[in-house]
Amino acid sequence: MKRYVVCGMSNRALGMFIKPMLKTFSDSCQLVGMLDVDEVRFEVCRQQYPETTEVPAFSAGEFDRMVEEVRPDAVIVTSRDDTHVDFIIQGLRHDLEVVSEKPMAVTADECRRIMEAEEESRGHVNVTFNYRYNPYHMKIKELIDSGKIGRVTSVDLNWYIDTYHGSSYFQRWNRYREHSGGLSIHKSSHHFDLVNWWIDQQPEEVFAYGALNYYGSDSVHNPRKEDGRHCATCDVKLDCPYYTRWNTRSNTASVQDDHISSDMKRREGYTGYRPDKCVFDSDITIEDTYTAVVKYSQGSLLNYSVNFSLPYEGYRLAINGTEGRLETMEYHAPSRVPFPVQEQTIDYFPLFGSKETIHVVEREGGHGGGDPVLQEDIFLGENPKRPYTILSGSWDGALAVAAGEAVWKSAHENQPVRVEDLLAATEVMKGRGD
Known part of the structure; x- marks a missing residue:
């Protein structure tokens, strides 16, 4: 025990x-x-x-x-x-x-x-x-490891966070860089880890841009420049599109996510914790939009973008190799998408040949069925029958954070940032990626 x-x-x-x-x-x-x-x-x-x-x-x-x-x-x-x-x-x-x-x-x-x-x-x-444990992501790993697209040359990953999820980061502690590292770390570390794991390479150099486009006091959606408001008591909330998109006039949560209402009330009881700070406050210190190019240790390139205020949530992915290409698109939280969405599949395009559509068996559970399988690996030990390593160690965690920090530093300094410089190659670091 x-x-x-x-x-x-x-x-x-x-x-x-x-x-x-x-x-x-x-x-x-x-x-x-x-x-x-x-x-x-x-x-x-x-x-x-x-x-x-x-x-x-x-x-x-x-x-x-x-x-x-x-x-x-x-x-x-x-x-x-x-x-x-x-x-x-x-x-x-x-x-x-x-x-x-x-x-x-x-x-x-x-x-x-x-x-x-x-x-x-x-x-x-x-x-x-x-995210590694999502069945689609595991299937992509298997396809790459099998050599189906050859040597990976480039990855295009565009991640979309909708106005419901995206605005929540700006209502809580995440909006302060000293608490979260910024969303290029808090959120994008998930995405960088996925790419690192899929292609089995280490990020070496990053060039990026970032901006605060949707939130903060200068937002075009700000109904009135004034700090310190909270959604529960705000007198202009019915003029705020982020509020009215997901709430009725009677201040009840949208039927798509009515469990959030009780959860919100519970959190408001926590000491000193408010999950409904105004997304237009001037003290926000993080960005809501990033684009980045990442160079990897074996020559692969990543074109990455993430946006925290879009009409729907999900991602578009393309992985190119010397023998072909993989494509997929996911719509996350379809109950919040205001139009019909298609089933996620993985499309394989051989460099010389016809397209193949791959269907994946989905699983129950959070994060696309990933959480229950991760819990098994944590509490029972990693599945020895799996043909690849999936449970992340400290080096994986460090590479994901360093890539995210490099995004912010590059955007802030307007120059490329080397990941190994951030990790300060000490004796402990030497050999970690060998």
Whole structure:
């Protein structure tokens, strides 16, 4: 029976890790400790999962005491992004296994510190990049590894975040770079990790542009320049298209996502936490639009873009190789798309030949069916019958964060940024990508 503690009682912690430990993997896993800055979050967990009523709770500064008293084997880190580094390193110093939500940290320097701590520890780090576990993404990996398109030469990846999801980042702590690293890290690290994993190469150099186009005080959608508003009490919310698109005049959530209403009310009870800050505040320090070109270690090139305020959510992907091309498009959260959407398939175009359409068996569960399979790898060990490695380690986490930081730095400095410069090639780094 493996003993787990959880640092950060976030909604993700409850649904992604605590629930399966209690309901699905209870024969092999035991939750023995919870840690957070806010006691209210413990009460929310206990109300939702009465099985945790007797699980000891600790404040954020009591990590050492927690380990001493409950003797865990592993720690799951699901706190705010900028706190990951401290909890991960503390876990490694106690020789614990560490499972971290993405991003592993908010800067490349923090990633370097984590890897240095891991070198000195009997523990190790895994990062939960659940996008890898989406069945379409696993199939793309299999197709590339089989040599179906030959040597990968270039990748085109355009990611779209809709006005519902995109605006949520600007209502919460994510909108401050010091807390999230910016969306090129908090969100795009998912995307960079996918490409790194698909093509089995390391990002070397990045050139990028970024901008704040939709949110902030200068937005064309801002009904009135004024800081400090909140959706719950705003007197101009019916003039805000981001509000009226997803809410009725009676201030109830859209029927497509009516579970959000109760979840929002629950979060508003957290100490000092407001998930409904105005997306037009002037203190926002991140961008909502990026484009980037990434050069990889074996010569592949990535053309990447992400936009956090679009009419629908999903992505378009094309992977080109010396023997052919793969294409796919996904519409995420189809209940929020205001038009019919087609089934996702993968199209294979051989360089000399006719098109082949590949259908993929879908799975139940969050993130396109990826979450349940990731949970199995975390709590039962990685599936030994899988022909490729999929569970991410600290090096994978570091490369994804460093690529995201390079995007922001390049956009800010208007020059190319080398990823290895951000990771500061120390003795620990040497040989990591060999």
